[in-house]
Amino acid sequence: MDLIQHNPWDExxxxxxxxxxxxxxxxxxxxxxxxxxxxxxAQARDAVHRPLDFATLRSQLEAHGFRCLQVASDAPDxxxxxxxxxxxxxxxxxxxxxxQQEAPAPELAMVLADGLSAIxxxxxxxxxxxxxxxxxxxxxxxxxxxxAEQGRVAIGDGIGEALRARLVIVMIGERPGLSSPDSLGIxxxxxxxxxxxxxxRNCISNVRPEGLPYALAAHKLDFLARQALRLRLSGVxxxxxxxxxxxxxx
Amino acid sequence: xAYQTSVGNTLYSFPDLKTLLAKAxxxxxxxxxxxxxxxxxxxxxxxxxxxxxxxLKTFLNEALIPYEQDEVTRLIIxxxxxxxxxxxSHLTVGxxxxxxxxxxxxxxxxxxxxxxxxxEMAAAVSKLMRNQDLILVARKCRVITRFRNTIGLxxxxxxxLQPNHPTDDVRGIAASLLDxxxxxxxxxxxxxxxxxxxxxxxxxxxxxMDEVRQHFDIPMQSCVLTHVTTQIQAIExxxxxxxxxxxxxxxxxTNASFGVSLAILREAHEAALxxxxxxxxxxxxxxxxxxxxALSAGGHHxxxxxxxEARAYAVAxxxxxxxxxxVVGFIGPEYLYDGKQIIRxxxxxxxxxxxxGLPMGCDVCYTNHAEADQDDMDSLLTLLxxxxxxxxxxxxxxxxxxxxxxSTSFHDALYLxxxxxxxxxxxxxxxxxxxxxxxASGALREIGRGHHLLKQLPFVSGAA
Numbered sequence: 138m139d140l141i142q143h144n145p146w147d148e149x150x151x152x153x154x155x156x157x158x159x160x161x162x163x164x165x166x167x168x169x170x171x172x173x174x175x176x177x178x179a180q181a182r183d184a185v186h187r188p189l190d191f192a193t194l195r196s197q198l199e200a201h202g203f204r205c206l207q208v209a210s211d212a213p214d215x216x217x218x219x220x221x222x223x224x225x226x227x228x229x230x231x232x233x234x235x236x237q238q239e240a241p242a243p244e245l246a247m248v249l250a251d252g253l254s255a256i257x258x259x260x261x262x263x264x265x266x267x268x269x270x271x272x273x274x275x276x277x278x279x280x281x282x283x284x285a286e287q288g289r290v291a292i293g294d295g296i297g298e299a300l301r302a303r304l305v306i307v308m309i310g311e312r313p314g315l316s317s318p319d320s321l322g323i324x325x326x327x328x329x330x331x332x333x334x335x336x337x338r339n340c341i342s343n344v345r346p347e348g349l350p351y352a353l354a355a356h357k358l359d360f361l362a363r364q365a366l367r368l369r370l371s372g373v374x375x376x377x378x379x380x381x382x383x384x385x386x387x
Numbered sequence: 388x389a390y391q392t393s394v395g396n397t398l399y400s401f402p403d404l405k406t407l408l409a410k411a412x413x414x415x416x417x418x419x420x421x422x423x424x425x426x427x428x429x430x431x432x433x434x435x436x437x438x439x440x441x442x443l444k445t446f447l448n449e450a451l452i453p454y455e456q457d458e459v460t461r462l463i464i465x466x467x468x469x470x471x472x473x474x475x476s477h478l479t480v481g482x483x484x485x486x487x488x489x490x491x492x493x494x495x496x497x498x499x500x501x502x503x504x505x506x507e508m509a510a511a512v513s514k515l516m517r518n519q520d521l522i523l524v525a526r527k528c529r530v531i532t533r534f535r536n537t538i539g540l541x542x543x544x545x546x547x548l549q550p551n552h553p554t555d556d557v558r559g560i561a562a563s564l565l566d567x568x569x570x571x572x573x574x575x576x577x578x579x580x581x582x583x584x585x586x587x588x589x590x591x592x593x594x595x596m597d598e599v600r601q602h603f604d605i606p607m608q609s610c611v612l613t614h615v616t617t618q619i620q621a622i623e624x625x626x627x628x629x630x631x632x633x634x635x636x637x638x639x640x641t642n643a644s645f646g647v648s649l650a651i652l653r654e655a656h657e658a659a660l661x662x663x664x665x666x667x668x669x670x671x672x673x674x675x676x677x678x679x680x681a682l683s684a685g686g687h688h689x690x691x692x693x694x695x696e697a698r699a700y701a702v703a704x705x706x707x708x709x710x711x712x713x714v715v716g717f718i719g720p721e722y723l724y725d726g727k728q729i730i731r732x733x734x735x736x737x738x739x740x741x742x743x744g745l746p747m748g749c750d751v752c753y754t755n756h757a758e759a760d761q762d763d764m765d766s767l768l769t770l771l772x773x774x775x776x777x778x779x780x781x782x783x784x785x786x787x788x789x790x791x792x793x794s795t796s797f798h799d800a801l802y803l804x805x806x807x808x809x810x811x812x813x814x815x816x817x818x819x820x821x822x823x824x825x826x827a828s829g830a831l832r833e834i835g836r837g838h839h840l841l842k843q844l845p846f847v848s849g850a851a
Binding site for chain 2: 142144145146149150152153154155156157158159161163164165166170174177178181182184185219220221222223253312313314315316317
């Protein structure tokens with residue numbers, strides 16, 4: 138005997154990934170749906186709390202010829218990170234001093250920060266960086282790729298300043314959604330220094346194969362980076378006019 | 388003026404009213420982040436004890452944010468109704484709690500004093516109240532509003548149907564809308580949070596909802612939650628706009644960060660009224676609020692987040708809204724850390740708004756980086772149901788695929804109706820029965836493939 142009252146409009150699911158036509162038992166969700174939701178939430182929670190494996194990521198990046206550096210924010214652990222966004226934005230003082238001793242960035246500084254989803258960086262950062270390297274012409278051998286632990290977007294400002302970069306590009310794990318635990322965000326800031334406002338940045342969000350795919354994201358990033366360097370600015374005055382149609386048709 | 392109290396040998400001193408309020412506020416991460424929270428449990432209780440002795444009249448003489456600097460303060464002071472205040476004008480904050488809880492302080496009495504209560508008085512007394520007090524008093528407040536149906540009748544609960552889609556795909560939105568209607572949701576409003584802010588995209592959303600409403604003759608109102616200035620433009624362009632939406636906050640500076648002012652809201656309200664689209668009433672504004680927004684925008688002026696939130700209700704009150712919604716757990720754990728803090732904040736916001744005479748609903752919600760889960764939402768939902776909440780959100784499976792957070796579902800609304808015997812807005816309820824979606828009792832009927840609404844699906848796709 139089927140205990141569940143099914144909904145005869147399940148064909149509407151073709152139009153949306155929303156949880157529609159779930160059926161009901163009495164007024165309530167069927168067991169299978171409660172479990173599906175619980176699993177998705179568990180994955181999103183794990184994404185927030187799972188630490189990024191910096192050692193593995195670093196060795197992968199170095200194997201692909203990227204010059205890696207590693208820093209930490211002022212937030213010593215995840216609970217502090219969640220409660221004190223100001224600490225996650227600040228570069229730990231010894232790290233800042235150490236970065237200043239490094240060879241300066243030739244043009245770009247790339248920052249990979251765990252943010253709110255380590256798996257976003259673990260899965261998507263390397264393929265995205267590789268595609269971007271193919272598009273964007275710069276002194277890649279000397280371009281620093283800085284791995285930032287417990288970092289928020291603005292940690293790139295201190296990193297970019299210490300490395301005297303013209304443009305800092307921060308790739309960061311976004312706040313996980315129930316159906317998107319591994320969404321990656323990219324933020325560009327021209328002439329970074331601590332105290333920048335969000336309106337001075339450009340953002341590309343929801344980068345993941347099921348969201349904005351790598352190729353499109355790399356294309357947008359290439360466009361925005363070139364424009365920022367040419368116009369000597371980033372933020373609301375820099376519009377994303379990259380013609381995605383060209384990429385899609387290629 | 389300093390406020391003081393002694394506990395044993397320790398003298399606690401609070402330099403001004405806003406510091407006293409902040410230290411008396413139940414613990415929450417946003418006040419710690421702002422550096423305003425009590426340093427110890429004892430200091431928090433000392434502040435509550437000192438606050439209990441503050442005469443209500445003090446709130447009329449000591450502005451938390453200076454009158455000259457802030458138009459919300461000016462609104463609060465200039466609109467204060469001395470006659471309505473008279474019956475409670477001799478009370479202290481502690482007395483006000485006692486008075487509110489009296490059996491003799493009934494719905495009629497509360498409605499009469501509402502214009503005499505300022506947001507700061509409401510916030511102050513809430514800080515002395517336990518969760519059960521917040522529930523008991525809010526439940527006594529009656530706030531009834533109308534547009535195409537009636538919201539807020541005793542024993543009733545409405546639902547905002549929120550059929551969001553990450554790319555504003557009209558068929559995707561229509562699919563969630565239908566799902567919600569079949570589950571008996573949508574009497575508060577059908578409100579879409581769009582991903583885009585382009586006018587042509589938004590126009591299609593307003594038109595689709597209006598076509599569905601007219602085709603099926605649904606006594607409901609629709610809304611697209613885009614910036615208020617965009618809605619004014621759209622009204623000028625002939626969009627079929629029922630409710631005008633805006634996020635608001637409790638200080639001029641925070642509202643400025645949202646790109647609004649009282650003047651802009653007034654213009655929007657007049658534009659919405661001019662359309663005369665309501666059939667049973669003309670409450671045509673929908674506001675959203677939430678603790679933490681003022682700190683987030685750097686506009687809190689050293690005032691704690693719950694008091695800032697209550698001040699937003701003065702802004703809402705000015706425009707006789709159909710609905711006000713506190714989006715309680717959306718902002719994240721740096722403002723409300725866990726289920727306990729979210730639950731407390733939801734009850735406070737509902738109480739303060741109802742006491743001030745607003746049709747308060749709640750987006751019972753959380754993000755994935757907060758220490759909360761659906762069990763916490765069940766608790767808050769049930770408590771707010773007991774408190775007489777005007778409306779909640781209905782989102783397919785409680786999972787908003789556009790805004791990436793979890794709220795309450797169509798099923799959750801059915802649960803609350805079932806446990807507490809809550810009915811839908813009567814006009815909408817009658818429509819559901821007429822459409823053979825519900826029994827006369829309000830219970831859902833079994834929907835077969837031959838159902839009228841399902842056979843009209845091509846129309847809905849066509850509307851798209």
